[in-house]
Amino acid sequence: MPVLLVIEDGPEYEEFARLFLAERYAIVAARSAAAALARAPEADALLIDLRFERARPEDLIGDAEDAARRLFAGDVERARRWLKEQQGTLILGALREAGHAQPAVFVHDFAPRRLENLNKLYGRVGAVPGFDARSILATLEALA
Amino acid sequence: MTRELAARLAHDVGKYVARIAKNAPADGPFPAALVPLLVEDLYASPGGGRPSARFAALAPPGELAAVREAFAAIDALEDAVRGGDPGACRRACALALEVEAALRASAREAG
Amino acid sequence: MRPSPRPWRVAAALGVLVLAGCADTETSDAGPSVAARWADARARWHIDRDPAAFQAWREIDPATPEGREAHRLLAEAEPLYREGIERVEAGDADARDTFERAVRTAPMDPVLYLPLARAFRDQGTQAPDNPHLFIRAAEYYRKFLAFVPHDPRADEARAELAAIDPDASRLFASPLETSPRDDTAPSSAPALTLTWPLAVAVLALALALGAVGLVLVRARARRESLDSLAAAKPELHPAIHYLVSSLRHELLKHRIGAVGAAIEALGRGGATEAQVDLLRGRLYGGEPLTEAWAGHLDAFTRALGPELDLWQTDRRFREAGRAIERIAKLETKLDQPRAHARLRDAHATLTALDRWLGDFASRLVRTRVDGALFRDVVDAVRAEYAAGQVPLDEVVIRSPDPAPSVEVFRVDLVLVLKNVVRNAILAVGGHAPPRRIGLDVETVLEPTGEETVRIHVRDTSPDELTSEEIYSRRRSRGLGLVTAALARYDGAILVEPGEGEWAKSVVVRFFRADDDPS
Numbered sequence: 001m002p003v004l005l006v007i008e009d010g011p012e013y014e015e016f017a018r019l020f021l022a023e024r025y026a027i028v029a030a031r032s033a034a035a036a037l038a039r040a041p042e043a044d045a046l047l048i049d050l051r052f053e054r055a056r057p058e059d060l061i062g063d064a065e066d067a068a069r070r071l072f073a074g075d076v077e078r079a080r081r082w083l084k085e086q087q088g089t090l091i092l093g094a095l096r097e098a099g100h101a102q103p104a105v106f107v108h109d110f111a112p113r114r115l116e117n118l119n120k121l122y123g124r125v126g127a128v129p130g131f132d133a134r135s136i137l138a139t140l141e142a143l144a
Numbered sequence: 145m146t147r148e149l150a151a152r153l154a155h156d157v158g159k160y161v162a163r164i165a166k167n168a169p170a171d172g173p174f175p176a177a178l179v180p181l182l183v184e185d186l187y188a189s190p191g192g193g194r195p196s197a198r199f200a201a202l203a204p205p206g207e208l209a210a211v212r213e214a215f216a217a218i219d220a221l222e223d224a225v226r227g228g229d230p231g232a233c234r235r236a237c238a239l240a241l242e243v244e245a246a247l248r249a250s251a252r253e254a255g
Numbered sequence: 256m257r258p259s260p261r262p263w264r265v266a267a268a269l270g271v272l273v274l275a276g277c278a279d280t281e282t283s284d285a286g287p288s289v290a291a292r293w294a295d296a297r298a299r300w301h302i303d304r305d306p307a308a309f310q311a312w313r314e315i316d317p318a319t320p321e322g323r324e325a326h327r328l329l330a331e332a333e334p335l336y337r338e339g340i341e342r343v344e345a346g347d348a349d350a351r352d353t354f355e356r357a358v359r360t361a362p363m364d365p366v367l368y369l370p371l372a373r374a375f376r377d378q379g380t381q382a383p384d385n386p387h388l389f390i391r392a393a394e395y396y397r398k399f400l401a402f403v404p405h406d407p408r409a410d411e412a413r414a415e416l417a418a419i420d421p422d423a424s425r426l427f428a429s430p431l432e433t434s435p436r437d438d439t440a441p442s443s444a445p446a447l448t449l450t451w452p453l454a455v456a457v458l459a460l461a462l463a464l465g466a467v468g469l470v471l472v473r474a475r476a477r478r479e480s481l482d483s484l485a486a487a488k489p490e491l492h493p494a495i496h497y498l499v500s501s502l503r504h505e506l507l508k509h510r511i512g513a514v515g516a517a518i519e520a521l522g523r524g525g526a527t528e529a530q531v532d533l534l535r536g537r538l539y540g541g542e543p544l545t546e547a548w549a550g551h552l553d554a555f556t557r558a559l560g561p562e563l564d565l566w567q568t569d570r571r572f573r574e575a576g577r578a579i580e581r582i583a584k585l586e587t588k589l590d591q592p593r594a595h596a597r598l599r600d601a602h603a604t605l606t607a608l609d610r611w612l613g614d615f616a617s618r619l620v621r622t623r624v625d626g627a628l629f630r631d632v633v634d635a636v637r638a639e640y641a642a643g644q645v646p647l648d649e650v651v652i653r654s655p656d657p658a659p660s661v662e663v664f665r666v667d668l669v670l671v672l673k674n675v676v677r678n679a680i681l682a683v684g685g686h687a688p689p690r691r692i693g694l695d696v697e698t699v700l701e702p703t704g705e706e707t708v709r710i711h712v713r714d715t716s717p718d719e720l721t722s723e724e725i726y727s728r729r730r731s732r733g734l735g736l737v738t739a740a741l742a743r744y745d746g747a748i749l750v751e752p753g754e755g756e757w758a759k760s761v762v763v764r765f766f767r768a769d770d771d772p773s
Contacts, residue, residue: 016167117700130166130244131163
């Protein structure tokens with residue numbers, strides 16, 4: 001059975017996947033970029049949360065100082081919030097950089113242009129607006 | 145409402161409150177196995193506290209009245225949902241989907 | 256919602272006052288009952304939060320039970336408002352609770368906007384890192400000047416507002432400032448001693464002219480639809496956006512959109528009990544739909560002026576109004592198949608309006624950052640006295656084609672850029688030539704898939720300016736307001752070293768509109 005790596009900062013995606021996606025995938029989970037990089041070799045597909053509000057600061061990836069300088073007029077706190085809010089995309093970037101090219105689906109209502117940009121940057125990216133099991137499975141299949 | 149706040153409401157409140165509601169079978173008896181998870185979605189949010197309280201803490205006063213009303217109705221159904229009453233569970237699911245749709249629309253509009 | 260201080264509005268108000276004075280007895284006999292006026296006055300405050308509601312409450316005759324109630328609540332609320340203002344002055348975090356209690360009780364006397372504005376201004380001075388305090392102060396100064404323009408302290412208020420928001424203060428300039436001819440008119444007019452019959456004749460003529468004027472103003476005004484008003488007056492976009500959002504979320508989505516599936520199921524003959532309950536609750540429970548619809552449309556007129564006549568001139572609203580009436584009439588006929596088809600048609604009309612309003616509202620808040628915008632900003636700043644005196648050697652404007660869009664009201668983006676451009680022009684004006692400024696824009700793709708739009712305002716002045724100064728000490732130059740406006744849109748302003756011939760670049764950064772098609 002193919003393996004779905006669920007990457008999020010809490011238990012909700014994993015619970016959902018075990019309930020509604022387990023007929024098609026074996027579920028494994030990671031709560032940080034480091035854990036995702038460690039488990040990625042065994043995964044056939046990725047299900048990623050975008051916002052990591054509950055992540056510990058030391059688990060977040062991304063350069064807060066650089067983001068503060070470039071985007072938030074030196075406001076490091078705001079930059080850290082932004083990194084949390086967008087953490088899923090940064091983790092996907094780290095996975096791609098490490099050579100993991102599996103299909104990746106976000107449970108998020110991205111605007112078409114943003115999804116297009118993510119595909120331009122990372123390739124094989126899909127998005128489903130909410131926890132809709134059928135749509136998630138269909139999107140993963142379309143990207144496979 | 146700012147783009148940042150609208151996105152947070154859609155994610156922290158809207159997406160999670162509808163997690164089970166979105167996948168519950170449309171007809172037939174409400175599966176007993178889903179009841180504890182539905183209770184978790186409706187009455188305990190990922191950031192801690194009830195989704196209705198999280199919404200009230202985040203949403204600007206006077207905005208998103210429809211969501212406020214839906215949460216009041218969800219909270220009023222709590223005993224029946226916890227007791228697994230199928231009608232209450234279905235009604236609560238419908239309300240949760242309304243919350244999700246309204247918050248997602250608000251996030252889209254905020255950019 | 257703040258009414259615009261437009262001359263015709265003043266004329267119309269004066270006309271109404273004159274007519275009311277002439278026909279006091281008639282209007283009180285024929286006009287709405289005290290109970291109706293009291294209900295309307297309460298709705299104006301508790302639903303619309305209309306600051307003019309204070310006057311409406313005060314005008315309820317205290318000899319009636321409704322009037323006694325209105326005056327009692329006003330008297331109860333006033334000390335709460337004063338206490339709230341004192342708490343703001345003292346920097347007390349509980350001020351909000353006090354205001355919430357007051358707001359739940361009755362409207363605030365608009366004269367209190369002045370001490371409230373001053374309290375926020377003083378707090379802003381003490382907390383320079385929090386620009387929101389100044390923007391709140393500016394908002395309350397504006398309300399004070401809009402609702403009590405003839406208060407003896409109005410000139411002081413104008414000067415204080417000018418110190419924190421020069422642009423807004425001009426909108427509220429006293430008539431003497433904006434119409435200097437008014438000052439000289441009496442002295443240059445021939446001396447005339449009015450006899451009693453002549454006075455009556457002059458008054459009659461004035462009333463007749465006033466009435467004709469009002470008729471003409473109204474006749475012209477009735478041609479405005481929502482999109483034509485928005486096209487003509489970008490300054491109204493934030494208010495229009497707010498009203499449209501309220502209408503969509505409170506009525507079109509919550510009450511109409513939510514029952515789409517139930518109406519379909521009803522038409523197929525397969526509606527569940529829960530669907531029928533939902534349908535009845537949303538369409539026929541609570542405030543009648545027709546009243547809710549009328550309430551929203553009245554809110555548009557009150558906020559945007561009587562030239563907007565959605566009932567008469569806007570086809571979409573006219574059809575939607577009829578659909579609402581049709582739905583209301585079907586309440587007792589839901590068991591008849593013919594009614595289901597009518598209900599479905601009415602629902603489709605309202606859903607179409609909702610879709611159109613959604614597109615319309617998102618267009619209002621989207622601004623294209625292109626050469627035309629830059630030229631408008633530079634022209635507006637050059638039209639000002641001080642910035643217009645600076646001899647510029649060159650203004651370089653560049654923008655890509657297609658230009659990116661940002662989710663910012665045009666009026667706010669213009670306010671931000673005018674302040675930055677004004678600073679740049681005044682800065683180069685303080686030094687020897689060459690005096691050049693440049694405006695351009697670039698888009699950057701972030702690793703999150705978002706795009707940032709960076710607007711550069713470049714200049715050749717050797718004056719030093721840092722991002723920190725913009726966010727702290729430069730409030731007196733209007734940049735504090737810029738930072739507050741940017742905060743609303745998750746924008747930022749920063750200073751970068753210049754490239755080539757430029758000494759520095761002030762960069763205004765926004766996130767690009769996600770659904771920007773270009």
